[in-house]
Amino acid sequence: MARRLWWYGRRYRLLFAGAIASSVVLNFANLIRPWLVKELTDKILIGTSLKGKEHLLLEILAGMLGATLCKGLFTWFQGVALN
Secondary structure (H helix, E strand, C coil), X not given: CHHHHHHHHCCXXXXXXXXXXXXXXXXXXXXXXXXXXXXXXXHHHCCCCCCCCHHXXXXXXXXXXXXXXXXXXXXXXXXXXXX
C-alpha cells in the first residue's frame, strides 16, 4: 500500500511533503492555545490586581492571535496542497 501511495505521490512530492509538514505545524498550533490559556489563568487572573501585569497579558494575547493566524494559514495551505 505504501508503494502505491509513493508511486502516486512521486509527481506531487513537494505538495505531499508540504501537506504533511502543515499537519505537524497544525498539531503544535493546536497545543499552543490551551497552554496560553493556562498561563493567562495562572499568572494573571488568579492575582488580586492586574497592576504590573499588562505586558504579560499583551504577550499572551499576541501569542493567541499568532497561534490562531498560524493555524488558519496552515489549514488553508493544507487544503490547497491536498486538493
